[in-house]
Amino acid sequence: MSAAAAPRAGSWRNALFVAPYLAVYLALLLYPLLAGAWLSLHKADLFGGEVFVGIENFQRLTRDTVFLQAVRNTFYFVLLTVPALATISLGLALALNRPTRAAAVFRGVFFSSSVLSVTIVTLIWRLVLIPDGGLIANLLHLAGRPPIPLLSHPDLVLPAIALTTVWWCLGLPMMLYLAALQQVPAELYEAAALDNAGRWKTLTHVTLPSIRRTIVLVVIIQCVLQFQLFGQAQLLTQGGPNGASRPIVLFLYEVGFRRWDIGYAAAASEILFAVILIATLAQYLTSRGKGAER
Amino acid sequence: MSGSAQPVGRSPWEARAGFAVMVVLALIMVLPLLWTLGLSLKANNELLRDTGSVFHGPYTLENYGSILRRAAVFRWLGNSLLVSLCTTLGVLTLSSLAGYGFARLEFPGRRWLFALVLFGLAVPEQSVIITRHQMFSALHLHNTYPGLFLPGLSAPFGVFLMTQYFKAIPVELDEAALLDGASRLRVFWSVLLPLTLPAQATLGIFTFLSSWNDYWWPLISATRSEMFTLTVGVASSQINFAQTSGLGFLMAQAVFASAPILAVYVVFQKYIVRAVSGAAVR
Known part of the structure; x- marks a missing residue:
């Protein structure tokens, strides 16, 4: 900021422009964050009983098999969805990066599910996944096979939720890749053509290296998003069977708003915050590097 | 899309095969939506017996009528x-x-x-x-x-x-x-x-x-x-x-x-x- 931009430099009155937002930010984001950190050090319930217990809530978390299962589920879910999303959407973007009308229509189709809310997505997919008359069961029936209880089998439930999620979230990474592909200088392709590079070689030596940072960015953004899995699991399975599909956020929701063990829930939310903070820092460093490169 | 960043061209045969693959993928993408739409146009008691009845008539708007009444x-x-x-x-x-x-x-x-x-x-x-x-x-x-x-x-x-x-x-x-x-x-x-x-x-x-x-x-x-x-x-x-x-x-x-x-x-x-x-x- 140059001083010329602000002739009445350093005036408190200038801060009036940012004051309304800052007031909302402090009251509704920063204060709850700090109060939550404080609360996580207490044994607290809904009725105002608060006893300072230090890090006991966190120690309890490390012993809580339900929480540990939720952590495992969450990481497994991220592992199931993020590589699938990052590669499938890359394939689609590579195929649809053309100026034709048909490509535009396809892009529109693959992005369309992204505008739906999680409640509608799960409503639709419940009727795809259920063994009792679902779409997959009907298709299996046509092939002469018995239905598969996708949502009630402990080994299949997270892959089924992951499938639902990939269908829902495919559009955004595809669009990010398309935007990046448009930025690849045409000269690079011309040079590759002059070198008689084949399609595969052009892809691996020109296209992919050129959009390297976007690939990293997509992976980080998706890790952050998928780590916060909640609605799909809560609506499709309520975390079942036997907690096989309970993610961290659902654990937090149940402890905080069903059992009202709020100090303990606050501790779980601090763990979530720490993980997301690390991922967001990684995203910030990647984006900043990208800006500097241009 | 400006098309400035077009990789090496493809033969017409390849283009047609690629198009077919895209059509299939797009169909898989919209299938759950079509399924939902189909189910919404069927009578509830008929679906209770067999959801496969979606693939043939009769279709009805009665479910939408029930929504409007709620x-x-x-x-x-x-x-x-x-x-x-x-x-x-x-x-x-x-x-x-x-x-x-x-x-x-x-x-x-x-x-x-x-x-x-x-x-x-x-x-x-x-x-x-x-x-x-x-x-x-x-x-x-x-x-x-x-x-x-x-x-x-x-x-x-x-x-x-x-x-x-x-x-x-x-x-x-x-x-x-x-x-x-x-x-x-x-x-x-x-x-x-x-x-x-x-x-x-x-x-x-x-x-x-x-x-x-x-x-x-x-x-x-x-x-x-x-x-x-x-x-x-x-x-x-x-x-x-x-x-x-x-x-x-x-x-x-x-x-x-x-x-x-x-x-x-x-x-x-x-x-x-x-x-x-x-x-x-x-």
């Missing part, structure tokens, strides 16, 4: 609209003012405060939920409209976006207006704000869509059925899945609830895609 869905639709509009207007106002302040004005602690706002980008909604819920309980804001839209106003993304946008506008514009004797507020309102319309559109669409599709906060804050937003309302009928009136009705509700946003998407596709992808990259 006032609740319209109430939820209205709630969603009101909450999303308030959130969007609030975010646009607060972010524009703050963006101008951070980008153009000098005041004590400006850098430090901006860094504090940026830090907020890393705070997930779920990690502040317990204390935010306590706070709104103490203020008796649960099950009220302000209770539903206020948390959305604290998201820092808009401030970040508008600050970047104001910074990109040449400073000479403000200086000329200030030399002409215009006040700071006047420069902001009549000189700079009109120039930020593209950013306002991006931020507005992104905010409206996020607010319209938000499930987490209304699920926790709105506990009375008449204060449900559409997402929570549809979820509430879904949770009672086993006991509900029927599959066809549930699916008609899915179609009914997704129709507004899909219609908006078809019309404003270009802007929506730009807004959502822009927001993701920050």
Whole structure:
């Protein structure tokens, strides 16, 4: 900021422009964050009983098999969805990066599910996944096979939720890749053509290296998003069977708003915050590097 | 798409094969939607016997009739609209003012405060939920409209976006207006704000869509059925899945609830895609 931009430099009155937002930010984001950190050090319930217990809530978390299962589920879910999303959407973007009308229509189709809310997505997919008359069961029936209880089998439930999620979230990474592909200088392709590079070689030596940072960015953004899995699991399975599909956020929701063990829930939310903070820092460093490169 | 970045050309045969693959993938993508639409057009008792009956007639609109006779869905639709509009207007106002302040004005602690706002980008909604819920309980804001839209106003993304946008506008514009004797507020309102319309559109669409599709906060804050937003309302009928009136009705509700946003998407596709992808990259 140059001083010329602000002739009445350093005036408190200038801060009036940012004051309304800052007031909302402090009251509704920063204060709850700090109060939550404080609360996580207490044994607290809904009725105002608060006893300072230090890090006991966190120690309890490390012993809580339900929480540990939720952590495992969450990481497994991220592992199931993020590589699938990052590669499938890359394939689609590579195929649809053309100026034709048909490509535009396809892009529109693959992005369309992204505008739906999680409640509608799960409503639709419940009727795809259920063994009792679902779409997959009907298709299996046509092939002469018995239905598969996708949502009630402990080994299949997270892959089924992951499938639902990939269908829902495919559009955004595809669009990010398309935007990046448009930025690849045409000269690079011309040079590759002059070198008689084949399609595969052009892809691996020109296209992919050129959009390297976007690939990293997509992976980080998706890790952050998928780590916060909640609605799909809560609506499709309520975390079942036997907690096989309970993610961290659902654990937090149940402890905080069903059992009202709020100090303990606050501790779980601090763990979530720490993980997301690390991922967001990684995203910030990647984006900043990208800006500097241009 | 400009097509400037076209890789090596393909033979017509390859192009046709590629097109066929795309058609198949697109069909897989829309199949769940078509399935939902099909189920919504069937009588409930017929679906109870066999959902495979979707592939042949008779079809009926009776499920949509049942929706129209239920006032609740319209109430939820209205709630969603009101909450999303308030959130969007609030975010646009607060972010524009703050963006101008951070980008153009000098005041004590400006850098430090901006860094504090940026830090907020890393705070997930779920990690502040317990204390935010306590706070709104103490203020008796649960099950009220302000209770539903206020948390959305604290998201820092808009401030970040508008600050970047104001910074990109040449400073000479403000200086000329200030030399002409215009006040700071006047420069902001009549000189700079009109120039930020593209950013306002991006931020507005992104905010409206996020607010319209938000499930987490209304699920926790709105506990009375008449204060449900559409997402929570549809979820509430879904949770009672086993006991509900029927599959066809549930699916008609899915179609009914997704129709507004899909219609908006078809019309404003270009802007929506730009807004959502822009927001993701920050």
